[in-house]
Amino acid sequence: MNEKILNQLEFYKIKEWLEGHAATSLGKELALKTFPSTELEEVKAWQEETDEAVTILRLKGHVPLGGISDIRPAIKRATIGGILTASELMSIASTLYGVKQLKTFIESLEEETLPIFKSYIEELVVLNQLERSIKNCIDDHGHIMDGASSKLRTIRNQIRTYESRVRDQLDSFTKSKSNMLSDSIVTIRNDRYVLPVKHEYRSTFGGIVHDQSSSGQTLFIEPQAVVDLNNKLQEARLEEEQEIEKILRELSSYVQADVEELRYDVDLLQKIDFIVAKGKLSRQLRAVKPKMNQDGFIHMRQARHPLISDDEVVSNDVEIGKDYTAIVITGPNTGGKTVTLKMVGLCTLMAQSGLQVPALDGCELAVFDHVFADIGDEQSIEQSLSTFSSHMSNIVQILEDVNHNSLVLFDELGAGTDPQEGAGLAMAILDFVVERKSRVIATTHYPELKAYGYNRDEVINASVEFDVQTLQPTYRLLLGVPGRSNAFDISKRLGLNDTIIDKAKSMVSEDSRSVENMIASLDQSRRQAEDRYEEADQLLQEASELYSDLKHEYEQYLKHKDKHMDKAKEKANTIVDKAEKEAEQVLQEIREMKDQAHIKEHKLIDAKKRLSDQKEQFKDQDHQPKKEVKKVQNFKPGDEVHVLSFNQNGHIVDQISDKEYEVQLGILKMKVPAKQLEFIKRPNPLKTKPMASVKGSAYHVKPELDLRGERYEDALQRLEKYLDEALLANYHQVSIIHGKGTGALMKAVQQFADEHRAVKNKRFGHPNEGGSGVTILELK
Structure with missing residues (x-):
């Protein structure tokens, strides 16, 4: 690949766009050096880098690269022992701060798979000490701060004192001798404070004349009274310069100590800015990552020429390299053949440069050793011999270098000479390139080449669609269909007499009419197939949407079904547990009552009724309002209570004080404040006769x-x-x-x-x- 081919395909415009997306001069430098690679693995690596940048931009919208600048000249001067300026040192500190910001930003994306960016970030060296040392001495405007050293602070205090004393002295002159001055102001000449004195009063002030006005009527005089103070001020300023130089020399030595790390950081920052610029360009073009191969296979769906605006560009499907290795695009001029040719070539160069291409997902491009192109301004009908010679010289050079891993683009092959000779040359040249196993796309308006693809398995005809109704090209590429001349149809639409059109048709050879009829038949079949495809595609979309809706509804049903079942089971278990406890309590009371000698029947009936009532209560559990827990001030032993602090039920064992009770919680007994207790119920004492005596005494036992x-x-x-x-x-x-x-x-x-x-x-x-x-x- 040479620069001439890149310029013909306008690759330089892509590089200019890429440069515009770089955030730093470092990234812009790499953008302008962008060049296609012929190594498959290198191209794949570049594409992975770009894809990671696109992922980051999709998630965050930006990558922080602010404050980073090209500090390589400063690093080079520090390496040889030079003293860096305050602005150079501040640029280094700002770049180091940018390194920290970038590192923190990428590390925050820990959940994303970004191996390339994360490896770069891990390699970046954070030089906190150097950054801190510089920022402690230099402010954001590049000025050395008073606190850079204790000596500098002392000197600047002296300077401010001397300046104040000088100005006070001169201000007294402006007030007392204002009539002798051209203007009552204090000004500066040669870094010394002076007064604008009228020429005739020169001797009144004495001192030193530093300047005069253009008319000579005003002299800028340093009065003798402030000469000594000005001298001391100048000495202090000289000391200030010496101290600043000392500070800058020390900071420069710090930079020199970290020069290798700084140089390494700059190289990584340049790569990162360049990769991010590629990602930004991909977003601008709505491009996708292509799958790369070295088999000469190109397959792009709805590919667009990147340099044509969205409201004008027409997307096309292009495929070459498997079933056929050559495409011959026929048809009239201004139909869009050249744009299609350039689109394939430019997208190939972009992909081999690590840039994504404007197409739909799933596109695939090849890595070629060479991309050859013979493209000129062939939109004019007239072709001169010099133009033909120029094109032929270029084609001769291409044929000398072409090989099996080349992409060759011929625009209006064989044009500029006698039609019959030009057609013959075009077919011979195509045969030569096809025999070399190259991938070739050629455009031509020679009708003889329409039948070329039908006689060769490696070649397929193509054309750019033309709408006879509107008399305008649609710029759609039609693979497998050669271009029609459309001359008769267009003439008829424009109003040409039918008699003339019929006579013209009779003058066309039978072979030509057969070819045109065949093409018309193919075009009609294609349109029918496209209509049926669109209808089938619409039905498929509707079916897919219906399937998706049904699937979603079914998943929601299963999800809510399981949820409601679990909730119902949990509620049922709670009800059953409560019912069992209540039933056990009722049965226990029945057992205790049945063995007592003089139990009354109505008490048994009452106990059974309580069990029945409890059962009915749980049947209507969802419709019964929850009973409020009664709160009482004084609890008695045996009262069932709820302990708020433990969220457990128990019963009162004993009262310790007015504000504290002993409570039995399971096997535990503990002291609980009264305010932590909620009354549940108090057991009704059963009026029973004393149990049978054991050895002459009433018998009682706990459960x-x-x-x-x-x-x-x-x-x-x-x-x-x-x-x-x-x-x-x-x-x-x-x-x-x-x-x-x-x-x-x-x-x-x-x-x-x-x-x-x-x-x-x-x-x-x-x-x-x-x-x-x-x-x-x-x-x-």
């Missing part, structure tokens, strides 16, 4: 036994005695509290229960009953 803290033997003795008492009390279930601890007491209780004749079954308590710290025994 639970607490063995925690007992020794092994004592615990078993207490347990055996307790079970006897529970059987006498006619309990069907009791709770043995043994705690968790080491597990020894738990095992002893479990083993004892297995061997006891009156124990029907055993289990650990539920979480609300104390869990594994409690064993529930069912008695026979």
